[in-house]
Amino acid sequence: MDENSVDSHSISLLVNNKPGVLIRISLVFARRGYNIDSLVVSPTQNEIYSRMSITASGDRQTLEQIIKQLNKLVDVIHACDHTGEVVVEKELALIKVKCPVECRTEVLQVSEHFKCQTVDITEDTLMLQVTGGTDKLDALHTMLTRYTILEMVRTGKIIMARGVATT
Amino acid sequence: MSGKTRDGAQALIDGLQQQNVEFIFGYPGGANMPVFDALLDSPIKLILSRHEQGATHMADGYARTTGKAGVVLVTSGPGATNTITGVMTAHMDSVPLVVICGQTITPNLGLDAFQEADVSGISFPVVKHSYLIKNVNDVPRIVKEAFYIAESGRPGPVLIDLPKDIAVAQFEPDNNFDMHLPGYVIPTHGDPERISEAAEYLSRATKPLLLVGHGAIISKAERAVRILAEKMKIPVTSTLLGKGGFPENHALSVGMLGMHGTAYANMAVMECDLIMSIGSRWDDRIVGQADIFCKDAVKIHIDIDESEFNKMICPDCCIHGDARLVVEELNTQVVPNDTAPWLKQIEKWKKKFPLSYKKRGGLKAQLVLDELNNLVQGDAIITADVGQHQMWAAQFCRTTTPATWLTSGGAGTMGYGFPAAIGAQLAQPDKLVIAIVGDGGFQMTLCELSTAVINKLPLKVVIINNAYLGMVRQWQELFFDVRYSGVDLEGNPDFVKLAESYGARGFRIRRNADVVRILSEALAYNDGPCVIDAEVEKEDNVFPMVPSGHPYTDMVLERPKQKLAKPVGST
Ligand SMILES: Cc1ncc(C[n+]2csc(CCOP(=O)(O)OP(=O)(O)O)c2C)c(N)n1
Numbered sequence: 001m002d003e004n005s006v007d008s009h010s011i012s013l014l015v016n017n018k019p020g021v022l023i024r025i026s027l028v029f030a031r032r033g034y035n036i037d038s039l040v041v042s043p044t045q046n047e048i049y050s051r052m053s054i055t056a057s058g059d060r061q062t063l064e065q066i067i068k069q070l071n072k073l074v075d076v077i078h079a080c081d082h083t084g085e086v087v088v089e090k091e092l093a094l095i096k097v098k099c100p101v102e103c104r105t106e107v108l109q110v111s112e113h114f115k116c117q118t119v120d121i122t123e124d125t126l127m128l129q130v131t132g133g134t135d136k137l138d139a140l141h142t143m144l145t146r147y148t149i150l151e152m153v154r155t156g157k158i159i160m161a162r163g164v165a166t167t
Numbered sequence: 168m169s170g171k172t173r174d175g176a177q178a179l180i181d182g183l184q185q186q187n188v189e190f191i192f193g194y195p196g197g198a199n200m201p202v203f204d205a206l207l208d209s210p211i212k213l214i215l216s217r218h219e220q221g222a223t224h225m226a227d228g229y230a231r232t233t234g235k236a237g238v239v240l241v242t243s244g245p246g247a248t249n250t251i252t253g254v255m256t257a258h259m260d261s262v263p264l265v266v267i268c269g270q271t272i273t274p275n276l277g278l279d280a281f282q283e284a285d286v287s288g289i290s291f292p293v294v295k296h297s298y299l300i301k302n303v304n305d306v307p308r309i310v311k312e313a314f315y316i317a318e319s320g321r322p323g324p325v326l327i328d329l330p331k332d333i334a335v336a337q338f339e340p341d342n343n344f345d346m347h348l349p350g351y352v353i354p355t356h357g358d359p360e361r362i363s364e365a366a367e368y369l370s371r372a373t374k375p376l377l378l379v380g381h382g383a384i385i386s387k388a389e390r391a392v393r394i395l396a397e398k399m400k401i402p403v404t405s406t407l408l409g410k411g412g413f414p415e416n417h418a419l420s421v422g423m424l425g426m427h428g429t430a431y432a433n434m435a436v437m438e439c440d441l442i443m444s445i446g447s448r449w450d451d452r453i454v455g456q457a458d459i460f461c462k463d464a465v466k467i468h469i470d471i472d473e474s475e476f477n478k479m480i481c482p483d484c485c486i487h488g489d490a491r492l493v494v495e496e497l498n499t500q501v502v503p504n505d506t507a508p509w510l511k512q513i514e515k516w517k518k519k520f521p522l523s524y525k526k527r528g529g530l531k532a533q534l535v536l537d538e539l540n541n542l543v544q545g546d547a548i549i550t551a552d553v554g555q556h557q558m559w560a561a562q563f564c565r566t567t568t569p570a571t572w573l574t575s576g577g578a579g580t581m582g583y584g585f586p587a588a589i590g591a592q593l594a595q596p597d598k599l600v601i602a603i604v605g606d607g608g609f610q611m612t613l614c615e616l617s618t619a620v621i622n623k624l625p626l627k628v629v630i631i632n633n634a635y636l637g638m639v640r641q642w643q644e645l646f647f648d649v650r651y652s653g654v655d656l657e658g659n660p661d662f663v664k665l666a667e668s669y670g671a672r673g674f675r676i677r678r679n680a681d682v683v684r685i686l687s688e689a690l691a692y693n694d695g696p697c698v699i700d701a702e703v704e705k706e707d708n709v710f711p712m713v714p715s716g717h718p719y720t721d722m723v724l725e726r727p728k729q730k731l732a733k734p735v736g737s738t
Contacts, residue, residue: 016349016350019299020299023288023291024291027291027292031292061477065477065478068473071474073296074348074351075296075350076350077349077350
């Protein structure tokens with residue numbers, strides 16, 4: 001694998017649940033010019049820690065360095081790159097499509113195919129909720145571009161290691 | 168509960184006392200007045216600086232000399248931001264500091280209150296860790312954690328932002344508290360497999376070289392390093408900050424390597440078949456052109472900070488651990504190999520390419536430093552500022568014991584040398600302390616002459632006065648067609664009179680013939696600080712020189728006849 005190739009990485013961190021932690025982490029990425037594509041901060045089963053799931057793209061060597069620098073932060077319990085590992089990765093999206101009565105059936109068919117939930121419906125719009133892997137969400141997005149997407153919000157990817165392995 | 172009521176400021180000072188803090192280097196202001204007040208009831212001595220940057224460098228000098236965290240106490244806003252250069256300097260060189268900043272009251276945080284600055288935000292990139300105290304009950308734990316983090320592992324500065332309402336809030340300190348640092352792990356012994364691998368490499372090498380960095384000094388590895396070098400007959404070079412990790416008057420020492428290292432150290436780097444770094448981070452001033460640095464040699468890297476591995480160069484063997492513990496373990500495993508031909512080769516280089524300078528003409532900076540070295544014989548703490556004089560001092564002032572050579576390496580902060588000497592002299596009142604500074608850098612922090620005078624510190628400030636920003640001038644001469652831009656220090660004060668106006672002694676050296684006499688006189692003066700203004704030749708250059716970003720093969724030993732290509736490295 002090319003050391004300098006730009007690809008997407010799934011990183012998870014267990015961090016102290018304190019103000020300022022996010023800044024310290026994002027500074028490590030920013031300093032190396034590494035772009036964060038998505039970032040999810042959420043509580044864990046223990047309230048003193050938070051979980052961060054980050055997807056970022058860039059070359060692998062720089063990322064290795066970044067992971068080591070993240071682990072060096074006092075507020076980071078651990079940071080690891082799960083790229084290439086078998087982990088469960090999910091995200092959720094809400095998509096609001098312009099949907100006059102004429103095309104409603106068509107949109108709902110697409111929605112059903114992707115196992116979306118219809119969470120809001122008005123005369124002209126339809127809001128769909130979809131969960132799954134990034135590929136699935138991307139595919140739905142592509143399908144829906146044939147209609148007018150008014151708004152889209154994605155949660156960003158969350159990651160969990162399978163079995164007894166820790167994330 | 169102890170049943171005794173304290174306020175935040177008192178608890179902070181209690182915490183410092185528990186850490187056996189001797190000095191606080193500080194400057195008062197509205198937001199830290201409660202702490203200054205609490206300080207009156209403690210045995211800790213306040214050293215009032217004349218500028219917060221000076222206070223920070225003093226604490227840094229104290230810390231480098233003792234290995235204990237230097238403590239800085241400043242007010243909010245401009246007081247805090249004035250420390251940032253000093254904090255960054257300490258961060259780059261892994262120096263333990265605890266910097267306590269007053270802050271506006273918590274309800275005013277983020278409201279642009281008077282003298283409010285988001286110091287946490289400003290300092291994130293240059294601290295090892297930082298705290299904003301929001302609850303007075305946290306004060307004892309945070310102080311303890313701050314010192315622990317600053318001094319352990321790879322040391323560094325820790326900043327504590329203390330809002331004024333927290334400083335005056337009353338509480339009953341609970342003496343039973345634990346530090347809570349689940350994400351902070353300090354590596355100790357390295358991986359045994361890696362150590363065995365390194366031992367094998369070392370035992371097989373015929374042209375090995377040890378590279379001693381600041382980490383070796385921080386971990387007190389000097390004895391272990393010496394045992395390794397002597398047992399295996401391996402020559403030793405050091406980084407600018409590693410000076411003193413191995414005695415430079417030892418037969419196996421080749422002095423400093425890198426951009427302005429000795430020719431023989433750099434030749435050893437070019438020719439070695441193995442190089443092992445003990446607590447250095449292969450900084451860009453050492454590796455030159457990184458991709459071909461020691462290309463054919465086995466490279467071993469011992470570091471307590473994993474993020475230094477594969478950063479500048481990709482070593483064959485990385486050992487993650489404390490330098491002293493790792494080298495001690497290596498010493499039990501290595502088997503001597505024949506390095507006699509290699510040592511003979513190095514002796515030849517030493518004879519053929521010694522550090523040299525012409526003794527005729529105007530006053531020579533190198534002569535001043537060479538004679539100073541002869542007079543003190545390694546028995547002094549020497550601090551150096553940044554510039555040509557720093558490199559000449561590194562070359563000519565031999566460092567024989569750890570923690571006696573203090574200079575800003577990673578940051579190259581002009582203005583560091585003199586205040587650092589104040590901190591060092593306070594830490595070691597009975598030692599000879601000498602600050603070697605340029606006329607440029609000295610003027611950045613010379614207001615601390617007051618601090619040195621009122622504390623009756625017998626330190627010596629040697630100004631290598633070339634009336635230029637010499638190091639920049641050198642680059643303009645060599646790489647920019649002698650087009651001098653912004654380097655002439657016209658308007659310099661009369662440094663002797665200046666010293667006298669502060670109540671310090673002033674000496675002046677103008678001729679090579681006077682160097683020894685005047686230096687001896689100054690060294691014998693111990694009634695307070697003195698300043699020695701050495702008016703040296705204006706346009707001398709530091710050699711050897713490996714232009715930045717270039718391979719070692721591009722090293723120049725003297726002023727080249729033809730113009731040099733502009734260096735590809737940054738600075
Ligand atoms: C705070 C700061 N500003 C600028 C520089 C860039 N710089 C590096 S060396 C140097 C010249 C130093 O001049 P001087 O103190 O007179 O020492 P000399 O080189 O002449 O010995 C300068 C300006 C620096 N290192 N630090």
